[in-house]
Amino acid sequence: MKRLAAKQEEITKNTNAVKDKIRKKYEDMKRILDEDLRITLTQLDTEHEAMEKLVEERMEDCYHLTQELNQELDNLDAYVKKDTQDVDIESAETEKRISETLKVTHPDLIQMDEFKNEQLLSLTINLLLLIRSQVPVTKKLFQSYAADVVLDADTAHPKLIISPKGDSATYTGTWQDVPETPSRFDNTLNVVSQQGFTKGRQYWEVEVSGKSYWELGLTYPSIPRKGRKEDCWLGRGKESWCVEYFNGDYTAWHGGVQHELTLLAGKQFTRIGVYCSFPGGLVCFLGADTMTPIHCFCTGTFTDTLHQALCPGHDNEGTNWKPLQIRDASRSAPVL
Template sequence: MIKLPTVSLAAIGYEKFLWKNITELLKTGMLIIGIYYCRKIYKKLDDLQKKIDKGEQDKYDFQKKFEYSLDKIKATIDKGEQDKYKIKQEKDNIALEKELNKEIEQLKKEIERKKAQFKSAWREIPLYADWRKEEFQTVKLTLDAATAHPALFLSEEGRIVTWQEPCQELPSSPERFVSIPCVLGQLYVSSGRYFWEVEVQDAHSWDLGVCRNNVARTGRVTMSPQNGFRVIRLYDGEYWGLTSPETSLTLKEKPCRVGVFLDYEAGDVSFYNMTDESHIYTFSKQAFYGGLRPLFRLWSSDSGPLVIVQVEENTTML
């Protein structure tokens, strides 16, 4: 039996072989066997290299898949964080919305409460918008010379009153004001609703309103509702309602014309700035006893005139 060598020709090295050696090997068949085994070894080496190359490719593919998976996981985590943030934001928004709704409800309740108070006060003090809905009789009002204080001068048509010095010599009369410089209008009211308008543009100190026909005209006279007067006053640049004690009035602007609304049955006398139709003051819910008459007063020579605005006498919706 031929004993096979344990090394290949590649291991021995071709350059070391001599033709003699090759011939001897051919004789013994060793060269053929060596070539055969060398080819098998080369094939295995080639297969192994392919496997190695495939392993490297698989390793590369696996790494790529792994990185892709990591990216997906990271993206999922990021999305989860975003969703978590969105959920938190939604929760915060819901909480904020609830808080805002709560505050809105509280504001609505406060507004309703204020409206109720406002309406209640509105009923107590009739304003111009409400008075306009009622029927008032406008009259051609003139001044009653028999009641005029001697310091007051009346125009011929009886619509303008001014201060005059020295005082006039007038006949004595129980109807004439002596202690305070007043004059009454010719109108006598014991029922119904009446309206008149007075121009006060150039007057600096005056009283306007109504009084009972039988108020005191001599001696010390205090103008107040208790004494039969429902009057407002301009004096030294300040406006007053002559209540007891007096009520200070704040006006948006100085009136050029003052409207007087008298409702006898309701016990109301209201004053309005006819320039902007704003409310000045109201004497309300005070029952009248006896007849009422318009009242006008000047304070001194620099008071300026009071002029009754002439209107057509009719029944109209104001």
């Protein structure tokens, strides 16, 4: 007990140390981005100030010319009394001054460096895309644990159609002509994976878009498969863990204990990710689009082989015909 208590203290200490280091790195990233933003905006402000000063100078040139012309108009009588030739000469000189002033003060001659601005914006967009491609960082971590999940058609309820590759399950209102096996669910619309695992860490993702009812989770092989017992449903017995989605509401289940996830009510995800740490006794469900935590079970020690399990649900009054599709969890979903 003393050694276990020391181990517990060591785990807590190491976890806090890692959290502190990661927090500092995020703070460093924020400082770098804030400083880069300050430098970029300062440069743009400097150029803007220079352009404003140039415009003011051009306006002042036009103003002085206007003042001179007004003065010349006031002295028109004196010009008229002069020799016509002199008047023509001075008029030509005035027209020349006006033309030259209009030419050098034309607004089109004053332009921002649009190419530079476009380059700055492009670089900023690229930086944003780079950051988005790297976060959430947990996504990168979980992708390294991606599991190759193949559904076992011999376990599927007869009203489920399992794709030839074993990567999707679709509900059908028709009872399929399939052989009866001890491993087949005969009441609940469940199917489990062909392969199980007894060590390491596993992560898998399922496409759930367009569905109004589904269940996802993990189960021991010992989950009841026959009859109308409540334990046959995912999460209703001690053999399985699941998250259920029905008409906008999320519920987590294990051992028949219901956890209503009210904070997620109405929220929809394209993919759901399921992460399991066998040595850590951890089962986590996440909205894989943004790695939003849905629910985590801290189970302690697993006592048997774990299999991925899912239930695509019934037709739900015509709103739930789409399949549950297992996706390649080693790659991010495309951005639409």
